Amino acid sequence: xxxxxxxxxxxxxxxxxxxxxxxxxxxxxxxxxxxxxxxxxxxxxxxxxxxxxxxxxxxxxxxxxxxxxxxxxxxxxxxxxxxxxxxxxxxxxxxxxxxxxxxxxxxxxxxxxxxxxxxxxxxxxxxxxxxxxxxxxxxxxxxxxxxxxxxxxxxxxxxxxxxxxxxxxxxxxxxxxxxxxxxxxxxxxxxxxxxxxxxxxxxxxxxxxxxxxxxxxxxxxxxxxxxxxxxxxxxxxxxxxxxxxxxxxxxxxxxxxxxxxxxxxxxxxxxxxxxxxxxxxxxxxxxxxxxxxxxxxxxxxxxxxxxxxxxxxxxxxxxxxxxxxxxxxxxxxxxxx
Amino acid sequence: xxxxxxxxxxxxxxxxxxxxxxxxxxxxxxxxxxxxxxxxxxxxxxxxxxxxxxxxxxxxxxxxxxxxxxxxxxxxxxxxxxxxxxxxxxxxxxxxxxxxxxxxxxxxxxxxxxxxxxxxxxxxxxxxxxxxxxxxxxxxxxxxxxxxxxxxxxxxxxxxxxxxxxxxxxxxxxxxxxxxxxxxxxxxxxxxxxxxxxxxxxxxxxxxxxxxxxxxxxxxxxxxxxxxxxxxxxxxxxxxxxxxxxxxxxxxxxxxxxxxxxxxxxxxxxxxxxxxxxxxxxxxxxxxxxxxxxxxxxxxxxxxxxxxxxxxxxxxxxxxxxxxxxxxxxxxxxxxx
DNA sequence: CTGAAAGCGCTTACAG
DNA sequence: CTGAAAGCGCTTACAG
Numbered sequence: 001x002x003x004x005x006x007x008x009x010x011x012x013x014x015x016x017x018x019x020x021x022x023x024x025x026x027x028x029x030x031x032x033x034x035x036x037x038x039x040x041x042x043x044x045x046x047x048x049x050x051x052x053x054x055x056x057x058x059x060x061x062x063x064x065x066x067x068x069x070x071x072x073x074x075x076x077x078x079x080x081x082x083x084x085x086x087x088x089x090x091x092x093x094x095x096x097x098x099x100x101x102x103x104x105x106x107x108x109x110x111x112x113x114x115x116x117x118x119x120x121x122x123x124x125x126x127x128x129x130x131x132x133x134x135x136x137x138x139x140x141x142x143x144x145x146x147x148x149x150x151x152x153x154x155x156x157x158x159x160x161x162x163x164x165x166x167x168x169x170x171x172x173x174x175x176x177x178x179x180x181x182x183x184x185x186x187x188x189x190x191x192x193x194x195x196x197x198x199x200x201x202x203x204x205x206x207x208x209x210x211x212x213x214x215x216x217x218x219x220x221x222x223x224x225x226x227x228x229x230x231x232x233x234x235x236x237x238x239x240x241x242x243x244x245x246x247x248x249x250x251x252x253x254x255x256x257x258x259x260x261x262x263x264x265x266x267x268x269x270x271x272x273x274x275x276x277x278x279x280x281x282x283x284x285x286x287x288x289x290x291x292x293x294x295x296x297x298x299x300x301x302x303x304x305x306x307x308x309x310x311x312x313x314x315x316x317x318x319x320x321x322x323x324x325x326x327x328x329x330x331x332x333x334x335x336x337x
Numbered sequence: 338x339x340x341x342x343x344x345x346x347x348x349x350x351x352x353x354x355x356x357x358x359x360x361x362x363x364x365x366x367x368x369x370x371x372x373x374x375x376x377x378x379x380x381x382x383x384x385x386x387x388x389x390x391x392x393x394x395x396x397x398x399x400x401x402x403x404x405x406x407x408x409x410x411x412x413x414x415x416x417x418x419x420x421x422x423x424x425x426x427x428x429x430x431x432x433x434x435x436x437x438x439x440x441x442x443x444x445x446x447x448x449x450x451x452x453x454x455x456x457x458x459x460x461x462x463x464x465x466x467x468x469x470x471x472x473x474x475x476x477x478x479x480x481x482x483x484x485x486x487x488x489x490x491x492x493x494x495x496x497x498x499x500x501x502x503x504x505x506x507x508x509x510x511x512x513x514x515x516x517x518x519x520x521x522x523x524x525x526x527x528x529x530x531x532x533x534x535x536x537x538x539x540x541x542x543x544x545x546x547x548x549x550x551x552x553x554x555x556x557x558x559x560x561x562x563x564x565x566x567x568x569x570x571x572x573x574x575x576x577x578x579x580x581x582x583x584x585x586x587x588x589x590x591x592x593x594x595x596x597x598x599x600x601x602x603x604x605x606x607x608x609x610x611x612x613x614x615x616x617x618x619x620x621x622x623x624x625x626x627x628x629x630x631x632x633x634x635x636x637x638x639x640x641x642x643x644x645x646x647x648x649x650x651x652x653x654x655x656x657x658x659x660x661x662x663x664x665x666x667x668x669x670x671x672x673x674x
Numbered sequence: 675c676t677g678a679a680a681g682c683g684c685t686t687a688c689a690g
Numbered sequence: 691c692t693g694a695a696a697g698c699g700c701t702t703a704c705a706g
Contacts, residue, residue: 004699015677020701028675045472050452051391052699055682060388062431062452070420071413071615080408083432087441092448094399095420095432104424111429115387115399135382223619252619259621278408282560282589283620284596341683352693357685365691389683392698 003046012040023048054116063305064112066096066105066122067146072222073249073277074294075123078146081298082121089306091118100187102127113139119305121298122146125155142308144301148195149319156308156317158301162274165290165324166196169244169272170203172288172326174211177334178242178270181213184229184254185246186221196274196290200244215240219250226253234261241269241335248273248280248289255283255331270332286329293322340383349377360385391453400642401449401457403433403442404483409559410586410614411631412460415483418635419458426643428455437524439464450476456642458635459483462492479645481638485532486656493645493654495638499611502627502661503533506581506609507540509625509663511548514671515579515607518550521566521591522583523558533611533627537581550581558583563590571598578606578672585610585617585626592620592668607669623666630659 005023009016014033021029022037054060063086067075079095086093094117096108105127112120119142125133136143137154149157173181181204185197197216204213215237219229226245230253233240245251251273255265265271265285273280273289280287293300300320308315342360346353351370358366359374391397400423404412416432423430431454433445442464449457456479462470473480474491486494510518518541522534534553541550552574556562563582567590570577582588588610592602602608602622610617610626617624630637637657645652 002699006699016699017678017701018676021676024701026702030675033675047447047451049392049699051388051397052682053701054388055386055392055684056699056701058682065432069417070407071410071417073408073410076408076410076413079432080406080434083407083434087433087445092431092433092452094429095402095416096424096429097417097420108424110384114384115429223615252616255621256619278560279589279616282593284592339683343683353684354686354694355692358692361685363686367691370691386683389698390685392700393683393685395698 002049003044004049005046007044008037008041008046011044012036058116059118059309060116061091062094062115062117063091063302064094064096064108064115064117064120066098066108066112066120068100068123069097070095073279074247074275077277077294078298078301081295081300082302083298084295085299085302089302091302091306098123098127100124100127102129106132109136113141117141118309119143121301121305125153142305144305144308146297146301149317154317156304156319158297158304158320158322160292160297160322161324162196162292163199165274165292166199166201166244167203168199168324168326169196169274169290170200170213171207172328173242173244173270173272173332174204174207174209176242176270176332179209179211179335180237180239181211181242181244182215182217182233182237182240183213183244183246184217184219184226184233184250186225186250187218196246213244221247221250223249223253223256226250227257228253230254230257231260234258234263242272242332243269244272244274246274248275248277248287251280251287251289251331252283255285255287266331266333267336270335272332276327281329285331288329288332289327291325291327297322339386340381341386342383344381345374345378345383348381349373395453396455396646397453398428399431399452399454400428400639401431401433401445401452401454403435403445403449403457403459405437405460406434407432410616411584411612414614414631415635415638418632418637419639420635421632422636422639422643426639428639428643435460435464437461437464439466443469446473450478454478455646456480458638458642462490479642481642481645483634483638486654491654493641493656495634495641495657495659497629497634497659498661499533499629500536502611502629503536503538503581504540505536505661505663506533506611506627507537507550508544509665510579510581510607510609510669511541511544511546513579513607513669516546516548516672517574517576518548518579518581519552519554519570519574519577520550520581520583521554521556521563521570521587523562523587524555533583552577556587558587560586560590560593563587564594565590567591567594568597571595571600579609579669580606581609581611583611585612585614585624588617588624588626588668589620592622592624603668603670604673607672609669613664618666622668625666625669626664628662628664634659
C-alpha cells in the first residue's frame with residue numbers, strides 16, 4: 001500500500017541504494033540518474049518513512065519542548081518562536097506541559113529520549129533528580145534550558161536578563177517617589193523570578209531615597225495567584241503604594257484585586273508587571289512593564305539546539321542572554337501624599 | 338552505547354523475541370520469565386527505541402495538532418486539553434501552526450504523514466486542495482477536525498455549537514433594547530465565525546423588535562483586527578449601540594478602540610465577545626460573552642482520534658458538538674436614549 | 675558513479 | 691511457553 005524506496009528503484013531501473021543517494025542529494029550521483037529518480041519518485045507519490053530514516057540514522061528530525069504550561073502567555077510566545085524556527089529547519093516540535101511537576105517532567109524527558117529527538121528545549125531542570133540529569137547528559141542529546149544558567153551545569157541556556165529587568169522596575173518606581181513597595185513573586189523553584197526580585201530589591205535598597213521593599217508575597221504565577229497575593233497584601237500592608245508583580249499575568253490579577261477593594265490603578269496604587277504581553281497594552285489601565293524577548297527566545301533556543309545537534313561530540317555549553325527594556329504605560333504614577 | 342533488546346536477552350539468558358513479548362505484556366509468557374526480563378531491563382536501564390518500534394509496528398505513538406496559531410488563547414486552551422489527553426494515553430503531540438496558510442498546512446500534513454502519526458487533529462481542511470484531502474483520506478490515518486462538519490466530508494469533527502452561541506448573543510442584546518447592532522467577524526474562510534454570525538443575525542432579525550444588525554465588518558480575528566474593525570465601524574456607523582465581536586480577543590481590541598474615541602463601555606456602547614477566555618473575566622469592564630468548551634474540545638478530539646486509531650479500517654465519521662452558555666458580566670447594558 | 679549487503683532495533687507470524 | 695527468522699524502510703560503508 002505505501003510506496004517505498006524499492007518501488008522507486010524498480011520503476012526507475014536502479015538499485016535502492018542509488019535511489020537513497022539521489023533523494024538525499026549525496027555526492028557521486030550522475031545528474032541524469034538523480035533527475036530520473038526524482039521524477040519517478042514524484043510521479044508515484046513517494047513519501048519517505050521518517051521512522052525508518054530515523055532508525056537508520058540514529059536520530060529523528062524532532063525536537064522536544066518541555067515548558068510549565070502553554071497557557072501561560074509567556075510560554076505561548078516562546079513556543080511559537082520555537083515552532084517557527086523548527087519548521088523553518090524542517091524539524092517538528094513535540095509539546096510537553098510539565099506543570100513543573102517532577103514526575104511529569106521526568107516522564108516527558110524519557111519519552112523524548114526514547115523517540116531519539118535531535119534535541120530538547122526545557123523550561124528548567126529543577127525537578128529532575130540529579131540521577132535523571134546525569135542520565136540526560138549521558139544520552140548526549142543537546143539540551144537548551146530556558147532559564148538562568150546554574151553554575152556547574154553542562155546545559156546551554158537562552159534567557160532574559162531578568163535581574164536587570166527587576167532593577168529597571170525598582171529604579172523606576174523609586175524615582176516616581178514610592179517609599180513603600182511590594183513584590184509579588186512565584187514559587188521558590190522558579191529561579192527566574194528570584195532573579196528579577198533580586199534586581200528589584202537591589203534597586204530599591206541602593207537608591208538612597210529611603211524606599212523600602214520589605215514585603216514579598218509568594219503565589220502561583222498566574223492571574224489567580226496575583227489576585228490572591230494582592231488581596232493578602234492589601235489587607236496586611238495598607239501603606240504600600242506600588243506593587244511589582246513578577247509577571248504581567250500576575251499583574252492582571254493584582255489589578256483586579258485592587259479594583260475589587262474600591263481602589264484604583266494608578267491613582268491609589270501603582271502596578272508594574274514583567275514580560276510585556278500583547279494584552280498588557282490592551283487592558284486598562286495599560287500596564288507599565290518590562291519588555292523582554294519571548295518569541296526570540298524560543299527561536300534562538302531552537303537555533304542553538306540545532307547548532308549543537310550538528311556538532312559531533314558534546315561541546316561546552318553556550319549561554320545567550322537577551323536584554324530588557326522598560327515600557328512605560330499608564331499603570332504607575334507618583335504616590336499621592 | 339545504547340541498550341537494546343539484545344542486551345536484555347543476553348543478560349537474562351532468553352531470546353530477544355521473548356524479551357519483546359515480556360516487555361509488551363504479550364500473552365503466553367511465563368510469569369517468572371517476564372519478571373526476570375523486567376528486572377534486568379530495569380537494572381541495565383533499558384529504554385525502548387520508539388523509532389524502531391514504530392517502524393516494526395507501522396505506526397508511531399504520536400499525534401499531530403494543526404492549528405492556526407497557538408498564540409490565539411482559544412487554541413492555546415484546546416492545545417492544552419489535547420496534550421493532556423495525549424499524555425494520559427502515552428502519546429505525544431506535535432504542534433503545528435499553520436497561520437491558515439495553504440502551503441504551510443499542506444507541508445505540515447505531509448510531514449505528519451511521513452512520521453506515521455497515529456492521528457491528526459486539525460483546525461480545518463480549508464486551504465487543503467481537494468487532491469491533498471483525498472491523499473489524506475487515502476493514507477487511512479484518522480483525522481478529527483476542530484470546526485463544523487462539512488457535508489460530504491469523511492472527517493470526524495469535535496466542535497462547539499457556535500450558531501446557538503450567536504443566537505444567544507443576539508437574543509440577549511435585543512432584549513436589552515438595542516436596535517442598531519453590529520457584528521465584527523473574521524475572514525470568510527473561517528466557517529466557524531460564519532455560523533456564529535448566522536445565529537446572531539437570526540436572533541436579531543426574528544426578534545420582532547425592529548432591531549437591525551446590518552453591519553458586518555470583517556477583520557483579522559485578533560485583538561488588532563478587532564481594534565481596526567471597530568475604528569472603521571465607529572467612524573461610519575455612529576448610531577450603533579451594541580457590538581458583537583466574533584471572539585473575545587477581537588472584543589479586547591474593540592474595547593480599546595472605543596475608549597480611544599473617548600467613549601465608554603458599556604455606558605455608550607455595549608460589547609459582547611465569544612469564547613469566554615480566562616482574561617475576559619479579568620479585564621475591565623469584565624466581558625459579557627459566550628462560554629464554550631475549549632480545553633474539553635481538545636481533550637475530546639484526542640480521545641476520539643485514539644478511538645478511531647484503535648479501529649481496524651476506516652469508519653463512518655463521528656461528530657461531537659459541545660453546548661454553549663451566555664456569561665453575563667459588565668460590558669453590556671441597555672442603550673441610553 | 676552504482677550495486678550488493680549489512681545493519682539500525684524492534685515485532686510477529688511460524689515452528690516446536 | 692520460547693526460539694529462530696523474516697521483515698519494517700531506510701542508510702552507509704565496502705567493493706567494483
